[in-house]
Amino acid sequence: MRTICFDLYHDGVRWIAKNDQIVVTGKTLEELDENLKLKLKDIFENERTVKVNMELDYRKMIPHWMWQYHPYYFYRTVYLEMD
Numbered sequence: 722m723r724t725i726c727f728d729l730y731h732d733g734v735r736w737i738a739k740n741d742q743i744v745v746t747g748k749t750l751e752e753l754d755e756n757l758k759l760k761l762k763d764i765f766e767n768e769r770t771v772k773v774n775m776e777l778d779y780r781k782m783i784p785h786w787m788w789q790y791h792p793y794y795f796y797r798t799v800y801l802e803m804d
Contacts (some may be wrong), residue, residue, distance in 0.1 A: 722770045725761065729775040729797060738775055750797075758801045765803065773799045 726751040727738035727745075735746045736753045745760050747753030761771050 722767050722772055723768050724772040724773045726776070728778040730778040739772075752785065754799055754801065757799070758803070761801060762803050766801055771801045772802060773801060775799070 725740070725743075727740050727743070729736065729738050731737070735748050736750055738745045738753060739759060743760060743764075745753065745756045747756050757773060761773075765771050777795050777797075
């Protein structure tokens with residue numbers, strides 16, 4: 722099983738999962754997961770399951786003065802079945 726990591730943030734309209742090579746969006750987390758699956762299916766064509774770790778990029782979503790109170794907002798891990 723492969724593991725891939727993304728920064729996760731919301732721009733007010735859609736969720737965005739982004740790393741150095743891939744950007745995937747979705748209006749809901751469910752839509753984001755489906756779009757990730759479609760994108761990763763092409764990249765990891767021989768894998769049955771891909772583990773996706775997402776860390777909320779709170780610097781893009783939370784005002785600077787609140788960072789001290791929210792050092793980690795949430796992590797999200799999804800196992801995508803590539804069938």
